[in-house]
Amino acid sequence: MAGRTTMARLGNGLLDLFTFLIVAGFLFPYLFMVSTAFKSRLETFAYPPVWLDFKPTFENFSNIFSDLNILFYMQNSAIIAIASTFLTMLVAVPATYAFARFDFRLKEAAAFAFLGLQMVPGISIVFALFFVAQSLGLYDTHIFLILVYLLWNIPYAIWMLRGFVQAIPADLEEAAMIDGCTRFQAFLKITLPLMMGGLAATSILIFIGVWNEFSLAFFLTSLQSRTMPTTIGFFMTHSGIKWGPMFATATLGTLPVVVFGLIVRRHFVSALTFGAVKGG
């Protein structure tokens, strides 16, 4: 008897270790990236790689702030991401509510139409969009990207929010309406507060999607509205690939999304699976 328990404990311990190693394995490339942002050029190329045995330097970061003007690109990314997320929610929340609370003709068809329309790959229409932008005089403007991203963001937002709205019993609203509220007031007072978590998670996921977007931003922006992901080309220079500054940019660029991702992780899975699963 005693032997079996020890064996079981040993087995458990090994599995725990194994689990730890796997998760560490997933985290490691990210941690190495952050540490490399603090290395000097030759240390970046060192083989075998330099793990912890180096003197951290801030020169890569100061380089991208001064030479590369990284703040400008972060600003552009932020403007476009925030505005697009806001507009998306403005339009998607009512639509989701309609899907969740009403039955109407063509409801399922409309739902799938939304899903289908956002399947268009960005790279397919980027050139057509370029023509559109030029003809409207909107090439290299923030507003163009903000609007274009709505094509993908709105359907995603509707699908992600759907589960959260459906989780709130319609009875609560019915009760309020019996008490004299209009449907809209019921929505504001009851439904909205209850879905705040999901709303936040969805907003952040949409924000992350826009913040990270590359193909459209790369071809539709220039001097005025260039975003962070498009800076990857700047590091391919005549003096070799500037890995240090690039890693510093990557660290900075991914910092907000990592922080946001961690904030919403409770509702993360729910949002991502379009409400198929609750909580995380």
Added chain:
Amino acid sequence: MTSRGTSRAPLLLITPAFAVVFVLAAYSLFWLIQLSLTDLTFGQPFDQGVPVGLENFRWLLFDPSSTFWPAARLTGIYVLGTLVPELVLGLGIALLLNRQMRLRSVYTAALIIPIVLMPAMVGMIARLYFSHDGLINFGIETLAGVKLNWGGRELALMAVILVDIWEWTPFFILILLAGLQTLPVEAYEAAKVDGASNWQAFRHITLPMLLPLILTALVLRFMDVLRIFDVIFAMFGGGPGTATTTLPLYIYRTTMLAEDVGRGSAASVMLIVMIVASTLLLVRLRQRVMFQA
């Protein structure tokens, strides 16, 4: 519970959303289709394009110089090469994490990171990691004494697939973990009373109950995986040769580098058709499986 309400209300609520999405999609698709029926060089103003009917499609599909089919094939390999391992690994790791009580929230926090990172940056970073004297080769050399040529034609596609697996397995892990946690404990207890082994419990309880979720995750991921561009572009640009030229990269190279807007647009149209058709098929499949469950 839904209500019929005034039949105007839902339409009013949906219209803005629908209008925006539809207008954007329709306008872009309209342009795209027009361009696909034209012979236009990148750099020419649109009105100088020559209408050529279905010639672009014919060239892409049938001309011997066309590398459209190899690109389609590579895309298929990429899809299978990522989705299958991600699902299997995702499920396995989710099972492992399910056993954890204390560290679970720390682990799930860590696993969110690969999912939310900027793919374009991940691609550039992977370019360094997979370079001949990079991190990956260091690991391989330590374990197996050899360094691999990731930039070569045999392994470039695998490098790109490995990056995708790193980025998206956590997606499956988190979803399946959440699913595992909603499974009824009573079913397992009953099974244990009946003398079932762990493996049997897994096969007959866990898997069937998770199946809807597995399919949901697959569909969600499938919609995205056919469009992947950023990572491959940053790492290899479609090369070496055409070793990593999946359809999105094929479209990019044809439109911007071979400067053939007509053919690039035709390839885009075909990609869109493929995505929509295959996704709808998958959704149908999923619905059928779920009805049987």
Added chain:
Amino acid sequence: MTMFRTVAAIGALTLGTWTSIGQAQDFDAWAENVRAANEGKEVVVAVASHPSVEAFKTMIPAFEEATGIKVTLDEMEEGQLGQKLTLEVSSGTTSYDAVMTAIERNPKVASAGYIEPLEPWLNDPEKTPDWFDYADILPAYSDMFLWDGQHYAIPFAGETVFLFYRKDLFEKHGLSVPSTYDELLETAAFFDDNEDNVNGVSFRARLGWEFTYTWSIFLFPFDGRMVDPETGKPDLTAPGTAASLDYMRKLAEHAPVGVESYSFPEAWDAFMLGKAAMMVEASAAAPEVENPDKSLVAGNVGYAPLPAGPAGAFSGVWGWGLGMTAASENKDATWALITYLTGRGTQDDYLANGGIPSRSSSLGDSALQAELPYYGATLDTLKQAAALNEKGLGVVLPLPEWGQFSDIMGTDGARAFIGEIPVDEAVTSMQAQAEDLLGK
């Protein structure tokens, strides 16, 4: 295709020396005039990442101060710059006043009217000061930007390709610099066998225009062809074309692992970090290679003209220039900037900060000659480029369709290079696509 008057260029080189001009006075007077007409205007320039651009960045503050004109540089990677310019051409609008244009792109942007012919400015003494000295620029370089009889850009960074090699390693093994491509192959193989962690030769071979760049160096010495010089029609099926690809495949066996994915920064890095004993790359790499802050091999590098193949020894002339957009609203201010950055009067600053020389006065300066260890190789490879042009051939086709032609070569050529398809299949496919493009 005899557009390069290189014979005259060589003559000018042997005569040129720095002459002292009353520079300070002339400059101040000129700056005053410019300021009076253009103070407060803004000039936006699209540039690619390049050593000369680094030099420009150090020179611009003085310009802004003297003339009151604000200068903004939009810097991006070479490939991106090309796409950006093409996009602007296709749309007929531009956000730039001046653009950095390369020889490969010039026919396209010039023929589309995107940039201005510069003769009106050059020939107007009101607009172009004496200290600019256009004639001092090597005609080999300024003619790169000829289209339809007019010049569309002022060159500032002429480039050739020469052979970089590690003097220290060659001395150590008693090797001599290869003078034929067979010898190059042998020497490369030698290093693979006899030096740990050092490969034979580094070069760029990433699919696309980068592959075409390197291939155009090996193409002609093996008697390959892009087009027939008489008819201008595609002639990729000439036997030398396949032979040059075969050679490149053999050479790749002695290049650093992963060379098939190398962009030029990676090729340069490989040599600068000591991983390759030789490099066949652009002369623009030389200042970087000699920079001890960036290069582990600075001071140990020798420079040689390219080896000879069965058909002879050839190099090529590439280069960058500054052009003015036709739609610019501040042309006078833009022209002032262009003359400042590329003029003879400011060459001291330009060269001191890493700019690549393209003027006969610079290349003929004995003090500079002593300083530039690659001076000799530059001259020799200019002659090798001239030799190529005399045969009616060039490393770049002066056509608006060059971008597409280059991509055809760079895609199927790269596929054959890595063994994805056999060489003869690649050649046939390229020829078919080129005929599609240019006609038979």
